[in-house]
Amino acid sequence: MxxxxxxxxxxxxxxxxxxxxxxxxxxxxxxxxxxxxxxxxxxxxxxxxxxxxxxxxxxxxxxxxxxxxxxxxxxxxxxxxxxxxxxxxxxxxxxxxxxxxxxxxxxxxxxxxxxxxxxxxxxxxxxxxxxxxxxxxxxxxxxxxxxxxxxxxxxxxxxxxxxxxxxxxxxPGQEIRGQNHxxxxxxxxxxxxxxxxxxxxxxxxxxxxxAETFLQNAYQLMVELGYIESMPESYYARLLVHRFAIIDVVLAFLRRRKPIAPMSFVLYQQDEGMDQNEPSFRELTGCPQPILAYLARISHLAYDAAAYQGDNSSHLAEAYQLETKMRIWGQRYLVPFAPVADQANAQINPADDRKDLDTLSECFYWTAQLLLARRVFLDPTSSPRVQFLRRHLFILMDRLPAGCGPDSSLPFPFYMAAREAMTSEDRDWVRKKHVEMINVYRDRSREIMMGLTEEIWNKADEAVNGSVAGGQGSLVVLENDMYIHVLDTVASHFVF
Structure with a gap:
């Protein structure tokens, strides 16, 4: 390459x-x-x-x-x-x-x-x-x-x-530094x-x-610097490794491929210390580092699920093991829509002055669950599990007012969940939230993602109408998911 x-x-x-x-x-x-x-x-x-x-x-x-x-x-x-x-x-x-x-x-x-x-x-x-x-x-x-x-x-x-x-x-062995500065x-x-x-x-x-070209060049430098297998000690070098990792994983989901960095990449190994030490990965991205590791694994499983032909029992077994690990880690969050009595063990402090960052981090966790359901277990948009996760994500995102700060890193969870909206009410909420955010964060990539979301909705509506008229619901849903897969594969934008 x-x-x-x-x-x-x-x-x-x-x-x-x-x-x-x-x-x-x-x-x-x-x-x-x-x-x-x-x-x-x-x-x-x-x-x-x-x-x-x-x-x-x-x-x-x-x-x-x-x-x-x-x-x-x-x-x-x-x-x-x-x-x-x-x-x-x-x-x-x-x-x-x-x-x-x-x-x-x-x-x-x-x-x-x-x-x-x-x-x-x-x-x-x-x-x-x-x-x-x-x-x-x-x-x-x-x-x-x-x-x-x-x-x-x-x-x-x-x-x-x-x-x-x-x-x-x-x-080999030469590392150039700017002297006398x-x-x-x-x-x-x-x-x-x-x-x-x-x-x-x-x-x-x-x-x-x-973005893909820049990321590939960045990866080559990461390899030359030895930052794939071990975390650098320098503060600024760690900042760069953190930024590379989140871009690599997000772009993998946007393109329906595996990340460029291998699963042996140090950032793809679960280490909560990376959220505590400076620079904090969670403060940089809004995504807890363990969730990044889960997302990296999900992207690999999703790629394999799309490409695999034949018996996928071992593939699903690995996915179920990952889901179990994620649920154990996610016990720190409130159980969506559960009775108040079931929430006693939650570790969220409503008085925390960084509650918006905590809400954003929770959005990343439930987005990982959503992507696992949609792209690995291949649940359709209409499935109870997908709509359960989508609904909870919308509730969380509604707690982040436009311009609060952490919402600057909301686009990836937001647009991944938005494409699962089915009712006109939910879609209108997405449009309203999109406008509120873009009036504060005027990124052209957000407009592109919203346009892609509208196209996915239109295709989904056509699929629903086709399944009603033709009586071949499951086949039409499969064709619709294949269409979305192609849209993501041929896209060339990046948003985060």
């Missing part, structure tokens, strides 16, 4: 050129143009404070993290950011964009810390500026020419770093990995269709 998205015609480079020398342009992905349905913006109100003046960057940093100060960071920014537009984009990322990427935004937000570190690495810095400019554009605070400029800079640096590392692959905490491979993963953020915002 070729993990290189660009051609090989790159001049000889040195590490110094990758951290400060201007580079030429290259062939860029098609410029995105977000297009929202008219009814999604009619009721929109301002959802964020005004961008602070560039001179206030230092004070922002001081509030958010104890070690950078205005005096220490200001000269770095002055020397690194070459224009007012870059300073504005940098400030906007610190204030707004970085708060929307993780599920939980707090003083220790790793994506904000990564922005501070980026001042030592032009590749990472210009990637972050590109991400920020795309985000600003979605909120009417930038224009396409600035996007093209930052896209060109970020893509050129990423192309050159990829080419340079390709030449280094024949020199005060904030040099990342190797070149780690910086390049961060750039690939941050580019996928723009894929979500713009609805572009190259």
């Amino acid at each position: 070729d993990f290189t998205p660009w051609d090989d015609s790159v001049p000889e480079l040195a590490w110094g050129s990758l951290i400060g020398v201007s580079v030429g342009s290259d062939t860029l992905p098609e410029l995105f143009e977000p297009a929202f349905h008219d009814n999604t913006m009619d009721t929109n109100q301002e959802v964020e404070p005004e961008v602070l003046a560039t001179s206030e960057v230092g004070s922002i940093v001081s509030r958010l993290d104890p070690w950078p100060t205005k005096d220490s960071l200001g000269p770095l920014l002055s020397a690194t950011l070459s224009s007012p537009s870059e300073e504005i984009a940098y400030t906007y990322y610190l204030n707004h964009t970085s708060s929307r990427i993780p599920a939980y935004d707090g003083p220790r937000n790793p994506y904000r810390k990564l922005c501070l570190v980026s001042v030592s690495y032009p590749l990472l810095l210009h990637t972050i500026l590109y991400v920020s400019t795309v985000s600003m554009f979605n909120y009417g605070r930038s224009d396409s020419s600035l996007i093209a400029k930052h896209q060109s800079q970020a893509s050129s640096l990423l192309q050159n770093a990829t080419a340079f590392l390709r030449t280094e692959n024949g020199k 005060a904030l040099s905490v990342l190797s070149l491979r780690e910086v390049t990995l961060a750039a690939y993963l941050m580019h996928i953020v723009t894929e979500v915002m713009s609805g572009s269709q190259t």
Whole structure:
């Protein structure tokens, strides 16, 4: 498999050129143009404070993290950011964009810390500026020419770093680090990995269709760094491994395939300590790490279920064992629709100031149960179990008001459950919730997912009408599920 998205015609480079020398342009992905349905913006109100003046960057940093100060960071920014537009984009990322990427935004937000570190690495810095400019554009605070400029800079640096590392692959044992830089905490491979993963953020915002390529390149770097079989010690490296893992699993479900990383991947082994240590996987993604491990296994079982021909007894036995493990783990959550007396052992504290994050985490758990039922046990949408899970998920999601913070990471559970809605009432609730969220989080990929959901609903209605008219209900339902399978397989967008 070729993990290189660009051609090989790159001049000889040195590490110094990758951290400060201007580079030429290259062939860029098609410029995105977000297009929202008219009814999604009619009721929109301002959802964020005004961008602070560039001179206030230092004070922002001081509030958010104890070690950078205005005096220490200001000269770095002055020397690194070459224009007012870059300073504005940098400030906007610190204030707004970085708060929307993780599920939980707090003083220790790793994506904000990564922005501070980026001042030592032009590749990472210009990637972050590109991400920020795309985000600003979605909120009417930038224009396409600035996007093209930052896209060109970020893509050129990423192309050159990829080419340079390709030449280094024949020199085992060499790990390149930026020397003589005060904030040099990342190797070149780690910086390049961060750039690939941050580019996928723009894929979500713009609805572009190259997330798969970026993820494949990121995986190659993960292999070279040795991060598949063992967890790195570095704070920022762990952040990158966490982000890769959630993207890999979510994209596997969106494409109806196995994750790129093997099941031996360290993040696919259940370890609740990853939710407690910094950076916390659950705070980054909203998904408890054990649930990620379950989802990874479900994706493998689902792929096998779709491809398997013949006796599937052993396959189902493994699925039942997994379901049992998941139910034991899920005893910490309230039993859906059970009498109050049966809820005494639940471990949820309603007074917890992070209850929205807890609700989001519970959504991921029940989504895993839903995907196990639909894609492994092959329950139809109309089955009592699927509708039971769908109903409970809608109740949980209704507790997350748009803009509460953790709901920024709700799209995967939301759109997976939404496609199972059968009644006009449930579908209207989905449409309303979609509009409320997209008025706060203006990601083009959400519009694409909602369009796909509507198409699935229309096909399901046709299947129901066909089964009534033709008297071949089970066959029509099977054909409908096959149609949905094809829709997911040929799709090229990514949402999280």
